[in-house]
Amino acid sequence: RCPRPALPILRWLPRYSRAWLPLDLLAGLAVGLTAVPQALAYAELAGLPLQYGLYSSFMGCFVYCFLGTAKDVMLGPTAIMSLLVSSYAFHEPVYAVLLAFLSGCIQLAMGLLHLGFLLDFISCPVIKGFTSAASITISFNQIKNILGLQGIPRQFFLQLYETLRRIGETRAGDAVLGLTCLAALAGLRAMKSRLPQAAPAEPLAVRISYLIVWISATARNALIVLFAGLVAYSFQVMGSQPFRLTGSIPQGLPAFRPPRFSLATPNGTVPFQSMVQDMGVGLAVVPLMGLLETVAIAKAFASQNGYRIDPDQELLALGVANVLGSFVSSYPITGSFGRTAVNAQSGVCTPAGGLVTGALVLLSLAYLTSLFYYIPKAALAAVIISAVVPMFDAGIFRTLWRVKRLDLVPLCVTFLLCFWEVQYGIVAGVLLSGILLLYSIARPPIKVSEGAVLLVQPGSSLHFPAVEHLRDCVCSRALAASPPRSVILDCCHISSIDYTAVVGLAELLQELRSRGLSLAFCGLKDPVLQVLLSADLEGFQHFSSWEEAEQSRAAEQGGSRAELFTSTAEST
Secondary structure (H helix, E strand, O other): OOOOOOOOHHHHHHHOOOOHHHHHHHHHHHHHHHHHHHHHHHHHHHOOOOHHHHHOOOHHHHHHHHHOOOOOOOEEOOHHHHHHHHHHOOOOHHHHHHHHHHHHHHHHHHHHOOOHHHHHHOOHHHHHHHHHHHHHHHHHHOHHHHHOOOOOOOOHHHHHHHHHHOHHHOOHHHHHHHHHHHHHHHHHHHHHHOOOOOOOOOOHHHHHHHHHHHHHHHOHHHHHHHHHHHHHHHHHHOOOOOOOEOOOOOOOOOOOOOOOOOEEEOOEEEOHHHHHHHHOOHHHHHHHHHHHHHHHHHHHHHHHHOOOOOHHHHHHHHHHHHHHHHOOOOOOOEEOHHHHHHHHHOOOOOOOHHHHHHHHHHHHHHHHHHHHHHOEHHHHHHHHHHHHHHHOOOHHHHHHHHHOHHHHHHHHHHHHHOOOOHHHHHHHHHHHHHHHHHHHHHOOOEEEEEEOOEEEEEOOOEOHHHHHHHHHHHHHHHHHOOOOOOEEEEOOOOOOEOHHHHHHHHHHHHHHHHOOOOEEEEOOOHHHHHHHHHHOOOOOOEEOOHHHHHHHHHHHHOOOHHHOEEEEEEEO
């Protein structure tokens, strides 16, 4: 077999077909029409000048074309990442760009060291709790723009209080336009979800109509922003302006330069060390959440479309995209579920579709920024709310109540604490999930069958936190019986064992022998058997199965096999 090329682009470029080109072009254009208005909206959410949303939207497209392993994934700014940047960059572009550089370095290191498995310790309830809380937080954060209010604080509870207190200051123009845009976006989304597929045998007029409706629904963000901009421009021509506008955006491409490692302020210069300290836990939360979003999206679309991805290669692609992005003034980016879905639904065949999207963003920066002046902030707020509302998963609470109620604990803790501070919610949820995981390791289910001897069967691997639990269970059942009974330890479910567990088993052997009882092992897997033989335990006996151990005990005690096991109990 030929070795697999190290560079992912070399896996598909040599066999690129001309038939794929129109599909990649169409998908790239569809995603570009979605990406440009979303970039402006997400920069507003991140608390940065709007051009930084566009600066963040093209480098990921180019890098992923060369280094990505999923044909559908699109990298760029997202609502969740913008919320995190708002929390850790303090609405300061220098902090945001440096955060992208440092996050990319961390992601690159994780990819090179094959540390992607660490993401597996963030459980689904924690992710669902975070995304659901983020959906509410982000949506409510944009209510001030829908209502035309200014000076609303960022913290959720203060934001809620101030918005309700100042509801009487609502600007009628912004409110009407924002609600109209929300209704139109919801209608176009529903129309697309219910749009029947046009069959090739349909008349040409039907297929053209289908294409027009599909493009309109897919590019709904661009259409709504364009409509709102035309309305605002019309009012401007007539000499009145009832909307709060985006304002001037610098025209031209960003300079290619390294991120700044210090910040000049009126009170002096903030050095690199102080900037890192200011970002604090954000240097862990931002890269991890970026990795989590990208890998989860790549896995979801890869399984849906029948191909495989390389998680560590995805980490490398994201890390390189963030590092290079910081050289063009990008803030941290990650995989975008919405744009990835548009890309997949458009029939993209290879990651080359990202080149078209990136080129469209560059063209917008070079020639169209003057037109963005008239985009009302209420319209951008509607775009954000429409994008994040589907992230709220109300059904997860009912599902976990039905499947495993204990998982509701990390879900609810993460969900509630994220309204206070995002990092507290994520950290608390991960810690709680870890505690529940460790508890299941420390207290594995132990099945005990009683008879002339005790048959003890641990339900999982035996590690040091579980040794005392196993000893207490065996001793309490074996010594409490009348008369005391010897023990057969069925290890068929034990696939690994550590040194502390071996020491605990040796002490258990000695304790039973001091009472005139014996402990025999059966069903040991080869790795576990080798460890126990190497430990040279005194009085160690091993049988291939519990039936063989049963026959040996029956022969020693002169009893019949039928008398050995009479009842079964479960200990946890």
